Amino acid sequence: MQLTVWTYEGPPHVGAMRIATAMTDVHYVLHAPQGDTYADLLFTMIERRNKRPPVTYTTFQARDLGGDTAQLFQDAVRESFERFQPKAMLVGASCTAELIQDDPGGLAAALELPIPVVTLELPSYQKKENWGAAETFYQLVRAICGPLAPKPGSRREDRLPNRPARCNLLGPTALGFRHRDDVREISGLLEKLGVIVNVVAPLNASVDDLRRIPDADFNIVLYPEIANPTASWLLRTFGQPMVKTVPIGVGATCEFIREVAALAGVDPTAALNESTSRAPWYAKSVDSTYLTAKRVFVFGDGTHALAAARIASQELGFQIVGLGTYSREMARDIRDAAKGYGVEALISDDYLEVEAKIAELQPELVLGTQMERHIAKRLGLPCAVISAPVHVQDYPARYSPQMGFEGANVIFDTWVHPLMMGLEEHLLGMFRDDFEFHAEASPSHLGGPAMDRRQDASAEPVAAVAVTAESAVAVLEAPADVVVEAPWNGVPVWSPEGEKELGKIPFFVRGKARRNTETYAREHGVHVITVEALYDAKAHYSR
Amino acid sequence: MSSALAAVPVVVKPKNAGGCSDAPVLKERGQREVFCGLTGIIWLHRKIQDAFFLVVGSRTCAHLIQSAAGVMIFAEPRFGTAIIDERDLAGMSDANDELDRVVAQLLARRPDIKLLFLVGSCPSEVIKLDLSRAAQRLAGVHSPNVRVLNYSGSGIETTFTQGEDACLAALVPTLPASSDKSLMVVGTMADVVEDQFRRLFTAIGITDVQFLPPRRAHLLPKVGPNTKYLLAQPFLADTARALESRGATRLEAPFPLGVEGTTAWFEAAAREWNVPADQFEAAIQPARTRATQALARLKPQLDGKRIFFFPDSQLEIPLARFLHRELGMELLEVGTPFLHRQHLASELAWLPEGTQLSEGQHVENQLDRCRAAAPDLVVCGLGLANPLEAEGMTTKWAIELVFTPIQGFDQAADLAGLFARPLHRRNLLAA
Numbered sequence: 001m002q003l004t005v006w007t008y009e010g011p012p013h014v015g016a017m018r019i020a021t022a023m024t025d026v027h028y029v030l031h032a033p034q035g036d037t038y039a040d041l042l043f044t045m046i047e048r049r050n051k052r053p054p055v056t057y058t059t060f061q062a063r064d065l066g067g068d069t070a071q072l073f074q075d076a077v078r079e080s081f082e083r084f085q086p087k088a089m090l091v092g093a094s095c096t097a098e099l100i101q102d103d104p105g106g107l108a109a110a111l112e113l114p115i116p117v118v119t120l121e122l123p124s125y126q127k128k129e130n131w132g133a134a135e136t137f138y139q140l141v142r143a144i145c146g147p148l149a150p151k152p153g154s155r156r157e158d159r160l161p162n163r164p165a166r167c168n169l170l171g172p173t174a175l176g177f178r179h180r181d182d183v184r185e186i187s188g189l190l191e192k193l194g195v196i197v198n199v200v201a202p203l204n205a206s207v208d209d210l211r212r213i214p215d216a217d218f219n220i221v222l223y224p225e226i227a228n229p230t231a232s233w234l235l236r237t238f239g240q241p242m243v244k245t246v247p248i249g250v251g252a253t254c255e256f257i258r259e260v261a262a263l264a265g266v267d268p269t270a271a272l273n274e275s276t277s278r279a280p281w282y283a284k285s286v287d288s289t290y291l292t293a294k295r296v297f298v299f300g301d302g303t304h305a306l307a308a309a310r311i312a313s314q315e316l317g318f319q320i321v322g323l324g325t326y327s328r329e330m331a332r333d334i335r336d337a338a339k340g341y342g343v344e345a346l347i348s349d350d351y352l353e354v355e356a357k358i359a360e361l362q363p364e365l366v367l368g369t370q371m372e373r374h375i376a377k378r379l380g381l382p383c384a385v386i387s388a389p390v391h392v393q394d395y396p397a398r399y400s401p402q403m404g405f406e407g408a409n410v411i412f413d414t415w416v417h418p419l420m421m422g423l424e425e426h427l428l429g430m431f432r433d434d435f436e437f438h439a440e441a442s443p444s445h446l447g448g449p450a451m452d453r454r455q456d457a458s459a460e461p462v463a464a465v466a467v468t469a470e471s472a473v474a475v476l477e478a479p480a481d482v483v484v485e486a487p488w489n490g491v492p493v494w495s496p497e498g499e500k501e502l503g504k505i506p507f508f509v510r511g512k513a514r515r516n517t518e519t520y521a522r523e524h525g526v527h528v529i530t531v532e533a534l535y536d537a538k539a540h541y542s543r
Numbered sequence: 544m545s546s547a548l549a550a551v552p553v554v555v556k557p558k559n560a561g562g563c564s565d566a567p568v569l570k571e572r573g574q575r576e577v578f579c580g581l582t583g584i585i586w587l588h589r590k591i592q593d594a595f596f597l598v599v600g601s602r603t604c605a606h607l608i609q610s611a612a613g614v615m616i617f618a619e620p621r622f623g624t625a626i627i628d629e630r631d632l633a634g635m636s637d638a639n640d641e642l643d644r645v646v647a648q649l650l651a652r653r654p655d656i657k658l659l660f661l662v663g664s665c666p667s668e669v670i671k672l673d674l675s676r677a678a679q680r681l682a683g684v685h686s687p688n689v690r691v692l693n694y695s696g697s698g699i700e701t702t703f704t705q706g707e708d709a710c711l712a713a714l715v716p717t718l719p720a721s722s723d724k725s726l727m728v729v730g731t732m733a734d735v736v737e738d739q740f741r742r743l744f745t746a747i748g749i750t751d752v753q754f755l756p757p758r759r760a761h762l763l764p765k766v767g768p769n770t771k772y773l774l775a776q777p778f779l780a781d782t783a784r785a786l787e788s789r790g791a792t793r794l795e796a797p798f799p800l801g802v803e804g805t806t807a808w809f810e811a812a813a814r815e816w817n818v819p820a821d822q823f824e825a826a827i828q829p830a831r832t833r834a835t836q837a838l839a840r841l842k843p844q845l846d847g848k849r850i851f852f853f854p855d856s857q858l859e860i861p862l863a864r865f866l867h868r869e870l871g872m873e874l875l876e877v878g879t880p881f882l883h884r885q886h887l888a889s890e891l892a893w894l895p896e897g898t899q900l901s902e903g904q905h906v907e908n909q910l911d912r913c914r915a916a917a918p919d920l921v922v923c924g925l926g927l928a929n930p931l932e933a934e935g936m937t938t939k940w941a942i943e944l945v946f947t948p949i950q951g952f953d954q955a956a957d958l959a960g961l962f963a964r965p966l967h968r969r970n971l972l973a974a
Contacts, residue, residue: 001599001625001641003648010606033665035579035698038607040926046610050933052926059575062668062699076574083907095601096665096699099632124601125629 006351006371008326008389012122012132013094014039019136020090021053021174022202026140027086029077031069031097031104034059046392047175056080058097070102077108081115087207088144089113090136092120116207118143128349130225130301130327133173137202138229144210149237156239159217165264166196166216167243171227172203177304177388179203181401182222186247189404192271193257195264214238218263222246222403224303225327248307249315250277250408277405279412283316294419297322297363299346299354299372300387302330304402306337308367308386311411313341321361322346324354351375362512365419370394380507382418386411492521498529516541563894568882573905576926577855577880579698580706581664582611586946587710588621590731593657593760596622597649598696599642599674600664611942621656623649627666638672639680646681650689657688658760660710663695690760692717702880704778704856704945707731711755714763715785718755721765725751726812727791729783730776733948734758739830740799740951743809746826749816755782766791771815773808775799775950777890778857780883797889799950800858800958801865802834807889830952837956838869844963846871851918853927854878854904855941862922862944862958864893870959874898875916878909920966937969 013030020028021043030036037057043049058076060069077091091108105119118139122132150156159165169186172179180203187197198216199209213219219234220243221227231242241263247256254272261268282288296318298309302325312318323338324346325331331347338345346357355375358366366376366383370391376383385394386402401407494502505513513534520537521529581604584596598604605624625645631638642661650656659681661674674693682691694709695701701709711729726749728740737754744752753764768790774783777798787793796811797804806827813823850872852859859879866872876899884891894900901909906927913921914934921931921938928938939962949958 001627001631001638001645003645004602004605004624004626005620006609007602007605009602010610011601011603013603014606033579033698034575034577034702035581035607035665036603037574037576037926038578038582038611040576041924042610044927044929045925048929050930052930057574059573060699062697065669065699079907095603096669099666099669123629124603125627125632128602 008349009129011124012127015129015132016120016136017053018133018173018175019202024206025087027080027084028055028090030057031073032057032094033096036094047395074107081113088116090118090120095124098124116143133226134229141230145213148214164196166198168198168213168216168219169200170219170221170231171223178402181399182403185401185404185406194266246303247403249311250280253404275405277408279408292317293319294365295319295321295363296365297358299324299368302327304387321363384415384418492529494529497531498534501531501534562892563898564891569901571903571905575904576906576924578703580696580701582703583706584622591756595656596660596662598624598662598664599667601666602626604664642677659689659691661693663697665697665699668697708779708781712781712785718763718766720767722767722769724769727753727764727770727772728775729755729772732775732950736948736950747813748818798861800861801869801955805952834952834955841959841963842870848919849873849875850920851875851913852877853923854880855924856945858944860887860890864890875918937965939965
């Protein structure tokens with residue numbers, strides 16, 4: 001049993017739903033209790049789909065358990081076949097139905113429907129959403145293309161020299177993080193290369209489209225978490241090579257172009273030179289100097305976390321202080337990458353553990369999921385979202401890919417924006433007491449008179465200053481007595497001046513400064529943190 | 544079609560009291576597009592501020608609560624899930640030890656928690672994990688700092704708001720006994736509404752008013768043979784039964800939705816307390832007048848509009864009554880997950896004769912009926928709303944009705960506004 005507050009991934013049957021919903025003529029019958037229909041709203045509310053997912057739930061209740069839940073399941077299969085006329089069906093059980101062991105596969109097979117019916121065995125108490133999506137896609141492609149497999153040992157025919165190369169784009173699903181736009185971006189890139197996209201699957205694919213997958217010369221795996229098992233099987237069965245580079249970031253996109261060009265036998269030069277990405281130049285321009293060695297924490301699904309770390313370190317000049325993933329399937333890749341950055345990988349799906357790590361590291365930028373965005377908000381850190389789990393905000397109205405050259409532009413803007421906002425916030429704070437910029441002043445460019453608060457409140461400050469000075473003296477004197485009378489409890493106290501000076505530090509690094517100063521004070525036996533102590537600590541920690 | 548999922552109309556005939564009291568109800572079985580009782584945790588944990596709700600269930604349960612209300616706020620909430628895994632399924636004693644460990648871990652993290660609910664789920668029910676024994680065992684370990692109770696929010700036993708019913712019913716045996724005459728208001732409402740109600744009761748002349756659930760775990764209302772209770776929500780069948788077993792008596796009333804419903808609801812208490820009519824009138828008159836005027840402004844937008852309810856929260860019948868009688872809406876079908884005839888007797892009598900009532904659900908058949916009826920406004924769950932909008936219908940998501948303060952005089956216009964807004968918006972976008 002594991003105590004879970006928030007989860008990064010849903011159960012595996014939600015992964016199966018992402019495949020069924022992505023496709024145009026597949027229907028999924030899920031043996032599940034009442035309540036599991038909540039999953040529909042992931043698609044209709046978060047992704048704002050205009051159709052219900054093609055899923056029928058048996059929604060059995062307690063009173064059915066004594067009776068015939070198997071009959072309920074069979075009726076649901078028959079009825080949804082008649083109503084929706086799908087070209088293929090998926091059948092399976094959610095977590096509860098798995099326990100009652102009704103054998104959805106056997107029950108559906110007994111109906112002898114005139115379409116392929118694929119049984120999904122998705123162990124709910126062991127696996128999660130992405131695994132479920134990968135397994136479903138694999139089982140479905142195998143069921144549809146398996147009968148078309150050439151005899152073992154037969155050699156794949158060479159492509160005629162004049163026929164343009166054809167490839168499949170594998171992996172984009174419903175409820176994916178920017179999958180919709182990535183497909184468009186990469187299709188455009190392939191067109192420039194003169195490579196024909198044979199089938200995109202599962203997103204917007206039909207069962208007939210799946211049947212054409214073997215016609216392609218090679219496969220492009222856009223999302224390894226979802227398409228790797230399928231592409232590996234296609235490689236083994238149909239001899240289709242696979243492109244493994246995930247084109248997120250300028251460097252990876254160029255690598256991807258070269259890899260595709262090599263497989264397709266085309267010249268990559270034009271596509272590489274035609275790069276529309278402004279990101280590399282923006283990163284070089286002098287106004288980006290302040291980005292240098294920003295300490296970033298990266299967390300997400302395996303693919304996006306790896307790509308983000310690479311972009312952060314190689315294309316933006318950030319320093320990686322933490323790298324992790326909730327995708328256990330990709331733990332090894334993340335560990336290898338983390339080693340390269342000189343950090344320890346965090347492989348965890350425990351939100352509380354991730355939060356503790358971020359609090360401990362006090363990065364200057366968090367690149368994570370919606371969960372990390374909330375963690376960062378609470379810790380007062382800038383954050384940009386790089387990966388699923390998705391939120392309604394991850395389906396922008398505009399074209400906003402992560403992949404390809406335009407994806408690199410989007411990523412540059414998305415990551416730099418929170419840092420700029422942080423800077424602005426700091427400037428606003430700095431000018432808080434300026435007579436022109438205080439909260440009640442009307443904007444000077446609108447011609448309103450700037451009201452000087454200091455004049456208005458002229459009577460009070462004198463007294464206020466006196467009080468402050470008095471209490472400051474009291475505070476400053478007190479610790480000396482404490483030392484004499486009782487042993488120091490090891491907790492340093494901030495002097496009012498020290499606290500005030502701390503307030504001048506930009507808020508997004510203030511937490512780190514406070515923590516470092518307190519650590520320094522504890523370690524050096526400084527009981528009262530004065531302005532001097534603050535700067536001593538700063539000097540101590542400056543690298 | 545011989546399928547067990549097919550609609551079976553059943554005529555139920557109660558005593559004849561006019562309106563829809565003896566109207567036939569279309570009872571259906573099939574796919575139910577409704578939440579399970581776990582969803583109630585989303586508002587219950589906000590209400591009882593030092594309680595924690597620990598679902599003992601699967602990853603699906605955790606994912607459901609996280610997704611259901613779009614409450615992905617990711618603060619550390621006062622709910623969580625002990626996710627059952629393969630090892631727990633191997634043997635029962637193991638699962639109990641694991642639960643004890645998780646609870647200890649949780650309470651160590653959250654010393655502010657005074658009341659812990661172990662919430663059963665579909666998987667915990669199916670593997671017959673006895674949470675009432677677990678609650679007793681854990682109460683022994685963690686009392687007096689933490690009380691431990693249990694209830695089931697499983698989808699095989701509860702539909703959406705029935706989770707609150709199960710939770711409150713679990714609280715009832717722990718209420719302190721008292722034979723003083725008092726009024727108990729039962730069912731979660733927003734704090735602001737409770738405060739208004741308390742002021743109104745005081746003005747009417749009833750001062751000993753208590754609320755269930757309480758805002759803090761130690762503020763439990765007292766119960767006994769002289770307790771009269773008013774249901775603030777229509778989905779509390781088990782809680783009502785539990786209260787009656789402690790001697791309390793229900794005051795028959797419609798629900799406090801709209802001017803009429805709220806007036807009659809307060810009136811039921813005033814009658815029991817023998818409050819003179821003029822005193823009652825004087826007490827409620829300012830709020831009632833305000834509400835009536837505010838509703839009059841909204842009525843032109845809703846008058847004559849045709850509405851179709853998919854089953855969701857069990858609030859459908861009182862809502863339909865309000866929308867029909869006070870705003871002139873025409874009721875095409877009023878679906879409810881479960882119809883409690885006794886608690887809804889006053890409401891049913893107020894529904895216009897001939898209203899199509901339906902109970903349970905076969906979502907595909909109901910969608911067919913909805914499309915055929917071509918309503919002006921559809922009240923439905925989050926899974927259906929956008930697809931129906933895309934088909935050209937105007938929808939109101941039902942879940943907002945359980946999260947928004949809608950009860951009482953001063954919320955009557957807000958409630959009407961929830962139905963007027965989608966229609967108004969459609970007009971704006973069409974222009």
